[in-house]
Amino acid sequence: MPYAYDDQNIFARILRGEIPNKTVLETEHCLAFHDIRAQAPTHVLVIPRGAYVNFDHFIAEASDAEILDFNRAVAKVGEMLDLLPGTGGEGYRLIANSGPHSHQEVPHLHFHVLAGRPLGAMLVGPA
Numbered sequence: 663m664p665y666a667y668d669d670q671n672i673f674a675r676i677l678r679g680e681i682p683n684k685t686v687l688e689t690e691h692c693l694a695f696h697d698i699r700a701q702a703p704t705h706v707l708v709i710p711r712g713a714y715v716n717f718d719h720f721i722a723e724a725s726d727a728e729i730l731d732f733n734r735a736v737a738k739v740g741e742m743l744d745l746l747p748g749t750g751g752e753g754y755r756l757i758a759n760s761g762p763h764s765h766q767e768v769p770h771l772h773f774h775v776l777a778g779r780p781l782g783a784m785l786v787g788p789a
């Protein structure tokens with residue numbers, strides 16, 4: 663059972679409406695909202711509505727419609743917040759943590775969309 667999903671995780675509770683969030687975008691299969699501890703002027707989380715622990719779980723078990731909607735939702739957040747370098751924005755960084763070495767805190771797939779200042783080197787510290 664490699665992908666046991668904990669339905670009491672904080673994002674599952676946000677999806678059920680048990681905990682408030684500052685919503686940026688809602689789609690059929692996704693929700694995007696501001697991170698409660700923003701690490702950049704723009705820090706948005708994009709999550710699927712489905713019960714997926716991480717990215718590899720999502721790709722293994724989500725439908726094509728969910729995967730397409732998720733990717734489009736991430737891009738749409740960039741567009742809505744004027745981040746896209748192709749249309750004059752200053753750019754953004756996507757982060758998706760998966761598992762213990764990544765320091766994943768919440769066991770429900772989420773992409774971080776970070777922007778609004780120069781974000782520096784990708785990682786700090788030695789390889």
Ligand code: 5GP
Nearest residue numbers: 672683695696697698699759765766767768
């Ligand atoms: P992870 O470390 O799992 O990649 O990121 C989890 C993120 O969820 C963190 O950036 C953290 O600030 C955010 N977070 C945790 N609890 C809440 C919450 O209740 N509401 C919101 N909006 N974000 C949360």
